[in-house]
Amino acid sequence: MKQGFDVAVVGAGIVGLAHALAAARLGKRVVVVDRDAQANGASVRNFGFVTVTGQARGAVWRHARRSADVWREVADAAGVEVLQRGLTMIARRPEAKAVLEAFLETEMADGCAWRDAEALGDRLPTRGGGLGGLTSSVDLRVESRSAIPRLAAWLEAAHGVAFLRGAAVRGVETGRLETSVGAIEADAIVVCPGDDLVTLFPDSFARAGVTRCKLQMLRLADPGWRLPAPVMSDLGLVRYLGYADLPEARALRARLQAEQPAHLEHGVHLIVVQSADGSLVVGDSHHYALTPDPFARDDVDALILDEFAQVFGQAPPMVLERWTGTYASAEGHSLVETPMPGVRLVVVTGGTGASTAFGLAETVADDLLNLSDGAFA
Ligand SMILES: Cc1cc2nc3c(=O)[nH]c(=O)nc-3n(C[C@H](O)[C@H](O)[C@H](O)COP(=O)(O)OP(=O)(O)OC[C@H]3O[C@@H](n4cnc5c(N)ncnc54)[C@H](O)[C@@H]3O)c2cc1C
Known part of the structure; x- marks a missing residue:
């Protein structure tokens, strides 16, 4: 497979989906790549509790406020019921x-x-x-085991986000992913691998003590x-x-x-x-x-x-x-790194991805994609 996209996202958990949404809202053509056939990680095993009250003071709390707003914005359209x-x-x-x-x-x-x-x-x-x-x-609170697949289906149907499942990403370089089913070209890449600490950018995880x-x-x-x-x-x-x-x-x-x-x-x-x-x-x-x-x-x-x-x-x-x-x-809410130009590694390390990913993703997307000259940082 060799295709061009504006943005490629590695990982179809909530952190990857949040980045796909943020990029799509900026008008980008997005592909999400995941090695699993269906969501199976933390994002479908959690409580689905979008917790604002009690999040760490400052940026994390603001990400949570914003994330709860985004959940409310997309829930109806995506067929996700807010249960509590x-x-x-x-x-x-x-x-x-x-x-x-x-x-x-x-x-x-x-x-x-x-x-x-x-x-x-x-x-x-x-x-x-x-x-x-x-x-x-x-x-x-949402029911994660149905909310995550519905969110992905809605991103595909309403925002034209492409999903490539059953494809393990083996390598990342500026503008290009190497996957188990071929290469994908994308101007910008966001790597959201959850708790896979060894396949992509293991040195970043080790340095951050994850x-x-x-x-x-x-x-x-x-x-x-x-x-x-x-x-x-x-x-x-x-x-x-x-x-x-x-x-x-x-x-x-x-x-x-x-x-x-x-x-x-x-x-x-x-x-x-x-x-x-x-x-x-x-x-x-x-x-x-x-x-x-x-x-x-x-x-x-x-x-x-x-x-x-x-x-x-x-x-x-x-x-x-x-x-x-x-x-x-790890210590702190998240690991956000620029391992090479046009690439971000984004991992929520505080155990609060359902609560904070949408807010965090908007910040990352703004920094990576929203440059006035159309270039990618
Ligand atoms: C039991 C439990 C309860 C929790 N409760 C809550 C809660 O109520 N509220 C809250 O806010 N947070 C909660 N959390 C934390 C929250 O679930 C996580 O912070 C969040 O789901 C992390 O999302 P993610 O997308 O980073 O990871 P994941 O959901 O694990 O997704 C990562 C994805 O990346 C894919 N991937 C990884 N490497 C590659 C590769 N090389 N190539 C292709 N694909 C790859 C994986 O297949 C996976 O699908 C809980 C977590 C757990 C485990």
């Missing part, structure tokens, strides 16, 4: 309440409010163990009640940097270390989202290695389900599915 809106962050301890109160004083609290336990009744349909919680209106993070996930049976917004708890307040970087988080971390050391050791925190059929997607844990093992440990699942029981005040429903997922992980 907002966030309910339950505080089980006074130290957690203090973190949320401090958060509500920041510029990131736009669209957020504190509600006491009684007032949370419409957001938390069970009598859980919380003191109250923060509610937000800015976050949203490793991989494995997460355990569960789907639980319909509990018989409905959650209008995703639910999180105290453990999330020491992981999400928008909260965890606040000075008030230190006291919470110390108390969690004393009361839930195993949860912290396995990087367990709680996110509960609900699907159209009423089932709940629940997670997760965090284990780091260059090649994580593929096994889901029952004791780690038990920690996740224990936090569920504490927050909802009832035993978790039956487990329907278990899976693991991995993402590229």
